Amino acid sequence: MNNFSGVYKEELLNNIIPFWMNHSKDEKYGGYFSCLDRQGNVFDTDKFMWLQGREVWMFATLYDKLQAKQEWLDMAVHGADFMKKYGRDAKGNWYFSLNREGRPLVQPYNIFSDCFATLGFGALYSATGHEEYGAIAKQTFENILKRRNNTKGKYNKIYPGTRDHRNFSLPMILSNLSIEIEHLLDKSLVDQLIQEVIDEVMNVFYQPEHGIIFENVNIDGSFSDSFEGRLLNPGHTIEAMWFMMDLGVRLNDKNLINKALDIALKALEYGWDKEHGGIFYFLDFKGYPPQQLEWDQKLWWVHVEALVCMAKGYVLTGRKEAGAWFEKLHEYTWGHFRDEEYGEWFGYLNRRGEVLLNLKGGKWKGCFHVPRALFQIYKTLEPQPTPQFV
Incomplete structure (x- = not known):
C-alpha cells in the first residue's frame, strides 16, 4: 500500500493543482471560476x-x-x-x-x-x-x-409539524469542521461538540438494527418510511466514517475507529454496483424506485472519499479487507474518472462508467474533493517509521 503514496502525491502536484491554478483564477474581478469545461475554459x-x-x-x-x-x-x-x-x-x-x-x-x-x-x-x-x-x-x-x-x-x-426530519449532512460536516478549526475555539466547546456529533452520527443516524446510516430520520431518531426517510447516500456514509476515524485518532478511541470502518465496509458492499462497478449515488432502503433520477450515476466525490476512508481504515487497523477495497476502488476510479488527455478528473459518469458530462467543474464540483482526497491519501500512506495499527 505504501507504493500508492507517491502516485497520489504526483497526481495532486503535477495534474490537479496546476489545472486549477491555470484556469480558475478570475484576475479581473477576484475569486475563482468553477464552471470549467474539459479543457479548462470558463463556460459560466x-x-x-x-x-x-x-x-x-x-x-x-x-x-x-x-x-x-x-x-x-x-x-x-x-x-x-x-x-x-x-x-x-x-x-x-x-x-x-x-x-x-x-x-x-x-x-x-x-x-x-x-x-x-x-x-x-x-x-x-x-x-x-x-x-x-x-x-x-x-x-x-x-x-x-x-x-x-x-x-x-x-x-x-417544509411545512412544520407534519413530517419533520433531522438531516445527516450538518452533523457529518461538523464532525470534520470541529477539528479543522479547533485552534480558534475554546477547548471545552470543541470537546462538547465532538461528543455531540459523534453521538448524532453513530447513535442516531446509524441504526444498528439495519446496519445503515440514513440521510433523514424523524425528530426522535426513529425510521421514517417516506421518500426522504428511506434515502441512502453511500458516499455520505463513507465520507463521514473517515471523519469519525480522524476523531477516533484524536480521542485515542480504537472502538470508534473500528466501528467506523465496519460501517464504511458495509456501505461499500451495499452501494457497490455489482453489474457495472462503481458506487451508486442514491438508493432506497426498501429497494423502491428512488425519487432522485440520477440515483444510478457514478460521481467523483463518492469514489475519492471512499478511497480516503479505506486508506485510513487500512493504516489505522491493518484490516486486509480495507486494503482490498482500496485497490478495487483505485482501479475503478483512476480508470474511469481521470482525464488522460486534458488533465483533472471527470465528475459524472453514467451507470456503465461512461463520461456523462465532460466538465471539470461546475455548480457542485470545484477544487476540493479530488485534491483533498489525493492529499489525504498521500499523507496517510506515506511510509512511517513505526506501525500505526491499533
Missing part, C-alpha cells in the same frame, strides 16, 4: 460561495501543511479577498451564489456556504496568523451553531 462566470470557500481552504492547506509556496498562499488570499468583500449579507450569513462581479444572485439559504467559508478562513488563519481571517471563521462558526436546528431558517419550504 457565476461564483458559488461554498466552492469559493473550499478552494481557499485547499490552497491555504497546501501552503500550511505541505510546502510554503507563495503562489499557493497568493491563490488562497485571492479568493478570500473576494469572499470578504462580497460574500455575506448584513447579518454575516453567506450567500449561495454571486455573479462574476460579486452581486448576490441567490439568498443565503444554505448553511453549507457558511460551513465552507468557516473552513476556508480557518485554514487561512492557520497559514498566516492574520487575526481578521480567524475572526471571520469564528463568527461564521458561531452563526452555524445558532442555525444548527433550523439550517434554512426562513428559506425552509
Whole structure:
C-alpha cells in the first residue's frame, strides 16, 4: 500500500493543482471560476460561495501543511479577498451564489456556504496568523451553531409539524469542521461538540438494527418510511466514517475507529454496483424506485472519499479487507474518472462508467474533493517509521 503514496502525491502536484491554478483564477474581478469545461475554459462566470470557500481552504492547506509556496498562499488570499468583500449579507450569513462581479444572485439559504467559508478562513488563519481571517471563521462558526436546528431558517419550504426530519449532512460536516478549526475555539466547546456529533452520527443516524446510516430520520431518531426517510447516500456514509476515524485518532478511541470502518465496509458492499462497478449515488432502503433520477450515476466525490476512508481504515487497523477495497476502488476510479488527455478528473459518469458530462467543474464540483482526497491519501500512506495499527 505504501507504493500508492507517491502516485497520489504526483497526481495532486503535477495534474490537479496546476489545472486549477491555470484556469480558475478570475484576475479581473477576484475569486475563482468553477464552471470549467474539459479543457479548462470558463463556460459560466457565476461564483458559488461554498466552492469559493473550499478552494481557499485547499490552497491555504497546501501552503500550511505541505510546502510554503507563495503562489499557493497568493491563490488562497485571492479568493478570500473576494469572499470578504462580497460574500455575506448584513447579518454575516453567506450567500449561495454571486455573479462574476460579486452581486448576490441567490439568498443565503444554505448553511453549507457558511460551513465552507468557516473552513476556508480557518485554514487561512492557520497559514498566516492574520487575526481578521480567524475572526471571520469564528463568527461564521458561531452563526452555524445558532442555525444548527433550523439550517434554512426562513428559506425552509417544509411545512412544520407534519413530517419533520433531522438531516445527516450538518452533523457529518461538523464532525470534520470541529477539528479543522479547533485552534480558534475554546477547548471545552470543541470537546462538547465532538461528543455531540459523534453521538448524532453513530447513535442516531446509524441504526444498528439495519446496519445503515440514513440521510433523514424523524425528530426522535426513529425510521421514517417516506421518500426522504428511506434515502441512502453511500458516499455520505463513507465520507463521514473517515471523519469519525480522524476523531477516533484524536480521542485515542480504537472502538470508534473500528466501528467506523465496519460501517464504511458495509456501505461499500451495499452501494457497490455489482453489474457495472462503481458506487451508486442514491438508493432506497426498501429497494423502491428512488425519487432522485440520477440515483444510478457514478460521481467523483463518492469514489475519492471512499478511497480516503479505506486508506485510513487500512493504516489505522491493518484490516486486509480495507486494503482490498482500496485497490478495487483505485482501479475503478483512476480508470474511469481521470482525464488522460486534458488533465483533472471527470465528475459524472453514467451507470456503465461512461463520461456523462465532460466538465471539470461546475455548480457542485470545484477544487476540493479530488485534491483533498489525493492529499489525504498521500499523507496517510506515506511510509512511517513505526506501525500505526491499533
